[in-house]
Amino acid sequence: MASDTLPAEPTQARRFGKARSAQSAALHEDYVELISDLLEAGGEARPTDIARRLGVSHATAIKTIGRLKREGLAISKPYRGVFLTPLGEALAGRVRARHRLVVAVLCALGVPREAAEQDAEGIEHHVGDATLAAFARFLKERGGA
Amino acid sequence: MASDTLPAEPTQARRFGKARSAQSAALHEDYVELISDLLEAGGEARPTDIARRLGVSHATAIKTIGRLKREGLAISKPYRGVFLTPLGEALAGRVRARHRLVVAVLCALGVPREAAEQDAEGIEHHVGDATLAAFARFLKERGGA
DNA sequence: CACAGAATGTAGCGTTGGCTACACTTTCGC
DNA sequence: GCGAAAGTGTAGCCAACGCTACATTCTGTG
Numbered sequence: 382m383a384s385d386t387l388p389a390e391p392t393q394a395r396r397f398g399k400a401r402s403a404q405s406a407a408l409h410e411d412y413v414e415l416i417s418d419l420l421e422a423g424g425e426a427r428p429t430d431i432a433r434r435l436g437v438s439h440a441t442a443i444k445t446i447g448r449l450k451r452e453g454l455a456i457s458k459p460y461r462g463v464f465l466t467p468l469g470e471a472l473a474g475r476v477r478a479r480h481r482l483v484v485a486v487l488c489a490l491g492v493p494r495e496a497a498e499q500d501a502e503g504i505e506h507h508v509g510d511a512t513l514a515a516f517a518r519f520l521k522e523r524g525g526a
Numbered sequence: 527m528a529s530d531t532l533p534a535e536p537t538q539a540r541r542f543g544k545a546r547s548a549q550s551a552a553l554h555e556d557y558v559e560l561i562s563d564l565l566e567a568g569g570e571a572r573p574t575d576i577a578r579r580l581g582v583s584h585a586t587a588i589k590t591i592g593r594l595k596r597e598g599l600a601i602s603k604p605y606r607g608v609f610l611t612p613l614g615e616a617l618a619g620r621v622r623a624r625h626r627l628v629v630a631v632l633c634a635l636g637v638p639r640e641a642a643e644q645d646a647e648g649i650e651h652h653v654g655d656a657t658l659a660a661f662a663r664f665l666k667e668r669g670g671a
Numbered sequence: 672c673a674c675a676g677a678a679t680g681t682a683g684c685g686t687t688g689g690c691t692a693c694a695c696t697t698t699c700g701c
Numbered sequence: 702g703c704g705a706a707a708g709t710g711t712a713g714c715c716a717a718c719g720c721t722a723c724a725t726t727c728t729g730t731g
Contacts, residue, residue: 387563387579388643394581397556400648401689404549405717411542418532429678436539441719443680448717460679460726486635487657490664496656498533503545503652511641512632519635546719553688574708586689588710593687605696605709 562618
């Protein structure tokens with residue numbers, strides 16, 4: 382049998398399905414985190430800044446911001462910058478903490494700084510609660526020892 | 527300054543850009559790996575099996591297989607199953623090795639088996655060469671010690 | 672204050688990756 | 702060897718996320 386390499390169908394399908402939905406949430410997480418950073422750093426988050434930082438056109442950024450608003454994560458009035466709802470702030474906090482943890486773990490494993498930052502950008506969106514907890518434990522033990 | 531939390535614009539844009547393209551390649555990697563597994567396990571990879579395992583409709587699978595063919599990763603004749611080109615085989619090998627390494631590292635960090643398998647499904651696509659090398663080193667040292 | 676230039680917003684297009692519905696082969700049982 | 706079931710393929714739809722091009726609003730300077 383190939384059970385060792387091939388998980389049962391339903392299990393595998395569930396895994397892929399979860400990975401897919403995580404991916405769809407990833408972009409919104411990035412936006413929310415960046416908006417939060419910009420607000421903290423300069424008091425305002427303007428679409429053009431967001432677009433520049435993400436490396437997309439301002440039109441793309443505006444369209445995505447519209448989706449964030451639709452999901453209750455952000456608010457904005459025309460020509461007045463973007464702000465986060467409490468929901469958005471909460472998400473931003475979680476995302477930022479997770480990002481830092483992932484980078485820290487990668488560095489602890491011996492990944493060079495820049496590579497860690499780069500890969501964390503993609504990895505963080507797929508780190509579930511159990512994995513996150515294990516990461517935290519690992520760092521604590523290792524740091525404490 | 528907020529340099530500690532906010533990387534310079536071009537750097538950040540480059541990171542996000544890379545993460546975005548990695549994401550677009552991810553699906554193809556999953557398909558190629560699965561096709562390789564199915565071929566090995568049963569000698570054939572049929573669209574319906576692929577669709578079931580990925581948790582998508584057969585129509586979606588067929589459309590994506592078409593893209594794989596366009597990219598020179600797979601070949602297929604109508605009603606005759608899907609096969610990999612040498613290019614596809616090579617990719618499948620790399621992807622499989624990377625997947626196993628990621629799962630092993632997660633487990634070594636104390637992540638429960640099922641969570642490790644689940645998260646690895648998403649994480650693996652964002653693990654670059656430098657990170658991969660660090661993972662291998664980490665496992666070797668840890669295993670050897 | 673007017674107007675040029677920057678920022679913002681809108682419209683329209685393309686690709687990807689989902690889906691359902693329908694048509695066509697293949698295969699298998701009788 | 703025929704017909705039903707299963708598998709395969711096609712068509713058409715939708716939403717997300719990119720883009721460029723154009724319209725609008727804001728802002729700051731002369």
